[in-house]
Amino acid sequence: MRIVFIGPPGAGKGTQSLRVAKDLGVTHLSTGEVLRESRERGAVIGKRAAVYLDAGKLVPDEIVIELVAYRLAESDCKSGYLFDGFPRTLAQAKSLDALLAQQDAPLHAAIEFVIPEEELLERLSKRGREDDTKERIRERLRQHSEITVPMTEYYEELGILYRIDAVGTPDEVFARIGEALAGIDQS
Ligand code: AMP
Numbered sequence: 001m002r003i004v005f006i007g008p009p010g011a012g013k014g015t016q017s018l019r020v021a022k023d024l025g026v027t028h029l030s031t032g033e034v035l036r037e038s039r040e041r042g043a044v045i046g047k048r049a050a051v052y053l054d055a056g057k058l059v060p061d062e063i064v065i066e067l068v069a070y071r072l073a074e075s076d077c078k079s080g081y082l083f084d085g086f087p088r089t090l091a092q093a094k095s096l097d098a099l100l101a102q103q104d105a106p107l108h109a110a111i112e113f114v115i116p117e118e119e120l121l122e123r124l125s126k127r128g129r130e131d132d133t134k135e136r137i138r139e140r141l142r143q144h145s146e147i148t149v150p151m152t153e154y155y156e157e158l159g160i161l162y163r164i165d166a167v168g169t170p171d172e173v174f175a176r177i178g179e180a181l182a183g184i185d186q187s
Helices: 013-024 031-040 044-055 061-072 090-102 117-127 134-158 170-182
Strands: 002-006 027-030 081-084 109-114 161-165
Touching: 002 013, 002 134, 013 027, 013 081, 013 170, 027 031, 031 044, 031 061, 031 081, 044 061, 044 134, 061 090, 090 134, 109 134, 109 170, 117 134, 134 161, 161 170
Parallel strands: 002 081, 002 109, 027 081, 109 161
Antiparallel strands: none
């Protein structure tokens, strides 16, 4: 199964994507996590991304696409994967499709987490991650609604977009994702 998870910060993508990837037995990849780790290690990609991570802005497409192309070529992605937080722009979505077309292995599903902004602000204020200051949170939400939400139309047109109500307990949300994925043609 080849799946992408789309959603604003605080929607529960991280928790759910780990759980769903484990359940399906596919590789989990969070671009945000890879970028943070690569920055901590002092790697070139991390250094290039640092200024954007600090500002709560999207890292430029070419950096993220390079990272994903490299990861997709690794053997653990052959039997399926779940991308958490990628793609986030239309350019990323189109680049991913081009990469997957070369492998004749298109996406099965794009899962969008839908959640009201007040609920997100409440959750994020409790999370306390390093990039969760008020200003950065506001910027990340703005980038999500202005750049990432319009991208979902692309997947809607392709007929592979599934919108999930992300309000509820982790078990409830997990069950909703399971229901959506159960109806998917994996051929
Ligand atoms: P996340 O852990 O998914 O919330 O991502 C944390 C931060 O990493 C984001 O605020 C962006 O700065 C950066 N990032 C992660 N994934 C992407 C992506 N697909 N495109 C651009 N920036 C990204």
